[in-house]
Each structure stands twice: as structure tokens, then as C-alpha cells.
Amino acid sequence: MRIRVIGAGVAGLTAALELAERGAMVEVIDRGPHLGAAACSWYAGGMLAPWCERESADPVVAELGHRAIDWWLRRFPGTARKGTLVVAQPRDVGDLAHFARRTERFDWVDGARIAEIEPDLKGRFHKGLFFADEAHLDPRSALTALAARLTELGVSLRFGAEAPIGDNSVDRIIDCRGFAAQGNLPDLRGVKGEMLLVRTREIFLQRPVRLLHPRIPLYIVPRANGLFMIGATMIENSDRGRVTVRSAVELLNGAYSVHPAFGEAEIIEFGADVRPAFPDNLPAIRESGRTISFNGLYRHGFLLAPAFATWVADAVFHP
Secondary structure (H helix, E strand, O other), X not given: OEEEEEOOOHHXXXXXXXXXXXXXXXXXXXXXXXXXXXXXXXXXXXXXXXOHHHHOOOHHHHHXXXXXXXXXXXXXXXXXXXXXXXXXXXXXXXXXXXXXXXOOOOEEEEHHXXXXXXXXXXXXXXXXXXXXXXXXXXXXHHHHHHHHHHHHOOOEEEEOOOOOOOOOOOOEEEEOOHHHHOOOOOXXXXXXXXXXXXXXXXXXXXXXXXXXXXXXXXXXXXXXOOEEEEEOOOEOOOOOOOOOHHHHHHHXXXXXXXXXXXHHOEEEEEEEEEEEEOOOOOOEEEEEXXXXXXXOOOOOHHHHHHHHHHHHHHHHHOO
């Protein structure tokens, strides 16, 4: 079975790995000049938080998303299963109760317990929710690891190339182009996400921290070497690569409210990209002839890609 996967984001690489592990001859082609250059997943938060996501997502996100934690633990050693801490300022404690009503598999924690979970937040928050079973990873390291594993399995990865959808030289084509596939998927829309990378040695966090706020809910995800990814925004447009001043200010202010040490952090990178989404904000697998389209991961790329990649492989081997 000869398979061509178009797109080397999290959708394409997870699908390619599932196929290669089952014995298919796979090649991956991506229009970007190098890994991550054309993939919105390069700017993802990397939170594997299926139960937190119940707050605003369809229940199927939690039902399928919890499988992703074991999938990533088996394939990427950098996956950390240390939970998620959700906090709010005293004036916003009602938002915690609302969040709790819409989620599951958490414990209420007080200030003393928050200090045990994250010592550097001691005295800063008096109530929170701890989702102990959740996990996180560094998306860029994870994508690099998947690419390396594919190379070990004999998969060819070509960058800076355009692949024709109607090519007859392969048995099946898996189209994982994300928002670039909008011409073939008219109901696909773009949702821009903006992020900030900062570095500081003044604060240490072991796990993602979500700050609930009426205007801009925020998450901070720790990475290696003092790096933190700060994200929050979801903007209904397809303006790729541009961070607005308003978003930058709100991300910085939100991080500062979690801990003042972020006020002295070094800004490493501002980034933005367009997430592909269908009207119901859920991914879809669609078949047309020899082509299988896998798209619409929205803001749940690393959480939902493993389950859908498995279904893509099933569709190839058991049509």
C-alpha cells in the first residue's frame, strides 16, 4: 500500500505514523520550506486537557481526547502527565464554579493545596480546580520527534513541495493541509490563534495554569529551559502570522496577574496562525475517490489528532 500524506502538521504526521506502523509505504509532502513552517500546530499550546475542554467543547472532545494522553506517552517521552491547575482572582471566583459545573474529573483546591501543587504561586490564589489526570507537551519537540520516528520507519518527508491531489502514482492520498485545503472544503473556516513565548528564571511551573477571566481566559504552559507559552486568543478570521497589539497587551497583562515575575520575563517570540475549523468545531474525515481528507482540528489538534489518525488508517486498510 503506497500512501501520500499531504501536510506535515500534527494531523499529517500522526496519520503518517499510524499508517507506517501498520506497514504502509508512506511519503509526506509539505509546502513549507521546513518542519513547522506551514503548520498551525507549530504555534499550539500542547495541552492534553480533555476534561478541562468540556467547559466549552462538545462532549466528544473529552471522550476521544483522553486517548491522546496514552498515545503521546507511548510515542513522545517528553509528554508530562502532571495535571492542569485552573485558578481565578478572588473577584472572579464565580467563574470557577461555572467552570466546575461544565467539566469533570477535578478536585477543588484551596490556597494551601495550590501552594503544594505549584509552590511559586503560594499566596496568590485562594481557590482553584486541579485536573490531576491531564497532561501537556511541547508541540515543536513533539512534531520533531514524530518526524524523526517516521524517518526511522523509512518514510520520506519532503518540504518545499506542492503535491497534486489527483496523482495516480500512489494508492491513496491523505489530505491534511489544514486551512490551505479550503478550496476543496468550502465549509472550512479559519480561526486565528495568537501566542507568546517568554523566558524567565524567576518562576517555575510544573504544569499548565489556566487563569479564568471574564474578558480573556488565559493559559500558561511551561516548556524547557525557562520558556513559557502564553495563549488565549480565538479570532474568527484567516489573517495568518500577525499578532495584534491588543492581544499582545492582554496576554502580557494576564501573565503578570498570574505572577509578577512575568513582568520581567524576556520576550522570545510572538506568533499567530490560522486553525482550520468546520461549523461544528469538530474534525472530520471525508473520502472522495482515492483521497481521504482529514481536517478541522480547530483548537484541539494534539488532543484529537491521535484518534482521528487511527480512523484514517482504519479507512485505508479496511475500506
